[in-house]
Amino acid sequence: MNNKTLEWIKKLTAIPSPTGNTSEIIGMIKKELTALGYEANTNNKGSLLITVKGKNHQNQRFVTAHVDTLGAMVRAIKPDGRLKMDLIGGFRYNAIEGEYCTIHTASGKTYTGTILMHQTSVHVYKEAGTAERNQTNMEIRIDEKVQSKEETQQLGIEVGDFISFDPRTEITKSGFIKSRHLDDKVSVAILLNLLEKLVEDNIELPYTTHFLISNNEEIGYGGNSNISEKVTEYLAVDMGAIGDDQQTDEYSVSICVKDGSGPYHYQLRKQLTKLCEDNHIPYQLDIYPYYGSDASAAMKAGADVRHALVGAGIDASHAYERTHESSIKATEQLVWNYLLQDMFE
Known part of the structure; x- marks a missing residue:
């Protein structure tokens, strides 16, 4: 695996981008790609679209990955000055208990805090370990001298301000990448x-390919627009979910055969597995029962394409996640070989 991918992971996870507040990270990516010579344009939803012309312009491909993450918004300011949250994306409150966070105000000021149970202290609350982790009981303790709703409002914090979670990105000597998002x-x-590799190696793709960095995937409509009628194949690159009854692991690329939206395109799936076998890329076939991707969103929007979903295996998805560099390498190899393959060979 190219070490540049790991550098990109560190750079991307360091920039907060909860769904609905992604302009900073989209702007950074646009600047980097423009410097490489690409024409990168944002659509009205704020996603970034890059079209790379290929030899065949009549049968095109569409490839997505999403930069938006889980997060929260200020739901209410409590009488003691602490914050009640409203979650963005599909996760549970217990997944963020004890996490550091940042409140992003509309004026641009930011404040740090910690996400805690109201009944955290075992010296005070008998139900500290048993109280339900929910919107009523979870709160944000702001790292400022505030003891009332009015004092918090004086900081400029209001309902609707975005809340991002500390990613705590770490790459271990054993090759694991631990981080939120x-x-x-x-x-x-x-x-x-x-x-970047396409530019450095001066490679022409066999098909004109559209790359979409989407920014609304976590709420269900990230990559469902801006799809040319000439697009015949749609590949979503997203995580593979690990757990009971799952084949996905942290050391191979996961190819999804079915998720909550239904089966993915059978012929395209077989095309991807053959690429893995021909190029000795470790892979797993899997079903994600509670999952939807940009590709499935595109199908619901009426796109007439063959759709597929592949990605690195991610442990503890939608919590403090982990994967291994070998899984990232396998995913990268599969996507690279797919981009260079003639679909009509």
Whole structure:
């Protein structure tokens, strides 16, 4: 695996980008790709679209990865000055208990805090270990001298301000990458590295290919627009979910055969597995029962394409996630070989 991919992961996870507040990270990616010579344009939703012309312009491809992450918004300011949250994306409150966070105000000021149970202290609350982790009981303790709703408002904090979670990105000597938001910044890093490689090696793709860095995937409509009628294949690069009854692991590329939206395109799936077998890329076939991707969003929007979903295996998805560099390498190899393959060979 190219070390540039790991550098991209560190760079991407360091920039907060909860769904709905992604302009900073999209702007950074646009600047980097423009410097490489690409024409990168944002659509009205704020996603970034890069079109790479290929030899065949009549049968086109569409490849996505999403840069938006889980997060929250200020739901209410409590009488004691602490904050009540409203979650953005599909996760549970217990997944963020004890996490550091940042409150992003509309004026641009930021404040740090910690996400805690109201009944955290075992010296005070008998139900500290048993109280439900929910919107009523979870709160943000702001790192400022505030003891009332009015004092918090004086900081400029209001309902609707975005809340991002500390990623705590770490790359271990044993090759593991631990961080929040590996879903889906690992995939974005892979696409950015491959786009850079196309320029460095002066490679012409067999098909005109559209790359979309989407920014609304976590709420269900990230990559469902801006799809040319000439697009015949749609590949979403996203995480592979690990757990009971799952084949996906942290050391191979996961190819999804079915998720909550239904089966993915059978022929395209077989095309991807053959690429893995021909190029000795470790892979797993899997079903994600509670999952939807940019590709499935595109199908619901009426796109007439063959759709597929691949990605690195991510442990503890939508919590403090982990993967291994070998899984990232396998995913990168599969996407690279797919981009260079003639679909009509």
